[in-house]
Amino acid sequence: MKKIVVSGIAAALVAGSAVSTAQASSRIPHVVKAWAEAWNAGDAAEMASLFTNDGTYRDNAFQVAMSGRQGVENWVNITERSIRDAHVDVRDAFRSGDRVAVRWTFSGTDTGAFDKTRPATGKSFRVPASTLIDLRGERIQQVTDYYNLADVLRQVGLPAGPWTPPGS
Numbered sequence: 001m002k003k004i005v006v007s008g009i010a011a012a013l014v015a016g017s018a019v020s021t022a023q024a025s026s027r028i029p030h031v032v033k034a035w036a037e038a039w040n041a042g043d044a045a046e047m048a049s050l051f052t053n054d055g056t057y058r059d060n061a062f063q064v065a066m067s068g069r070q071g072v073e074n075w076v077n078i079t080e081r082s083i084r085d086a087h088v089d090v091r092d093a094f095r096s097g098d099r100v101a102v103r104w105t106f107s108g109t110d111t112g113a114f115d116k117t118r119p120a121t122g123k124s125f126r127v128p129a130s131t132l133i134d135l136r137g138e139r140i141q142q143v144t145d146y147y148n149l150a151d152v153l154r155q156v157g158l159p160a161g162p163w164t165p166p167g168s
Contacts, residue, residue, distance in 0.1 A: 029095040031133065031140065032102050039088040044076035052139045061149035083108035085124075098141075100133035106147055110156040118158075125155035 031050065038047035048069040051057075056067045057075045066075040079086055086108040093102040106129040112120030129147035133140055150160035 028090055028093045029100055032090060032093040032100060036088040036090050042080045044073040047076045048072040050140050052136050052141050055140050056142045058144040061147050082111055084111050085109055098135040102131040104129050121157045123156040125152045127151045
């Protein structure tokens with residue numbers, strides 16, 4: 001009898017997590033799905049098409065802002081050259097009016113192409129990330145990515161350098 005109860009609880013937990021995952025996926029706003037699909041396909045033109053003509057992509061970790069659809073295309077192409085197999089795994093997202101918040105995981109493999117001053121480490125990274133998306137109508141006006149660049153650097157074997165506050 002105990003085996004049946006334990007098996008029933010385990011089955012309910014497994015079924016419950018599958019439903020939760022499906023429900024979470026159905027709640028992801030369309031614009032987030034399209035954004036993630038463009039990143040995962042490495043499709044710069046598709047990413048740019050999601051933006052307004054004067055839209056901006058900001059990556060706060062790298063302190064980069066690229067504006068206009070051509071700028072957005074450039075940022076995706078730079079990222080694709082620099083991070084082999086760059087991948088966005090959306091964990092959760094919600095939309096309120098013209099604002100969208102996304103919790104995701106960023107992963108990929110270093111190719112050394114960002115600064116071209118060093119060889120590629122060939123090591124992979126996986127870091128938590130958050131993105132805020134501002135919409136104008138159904139197009140993206142601005143994307144702002146937040147993740148810890150020091151975590152990326154450490155995971156690919158590059159010095160992230162400790163920071164000492166001034167005067168300490």
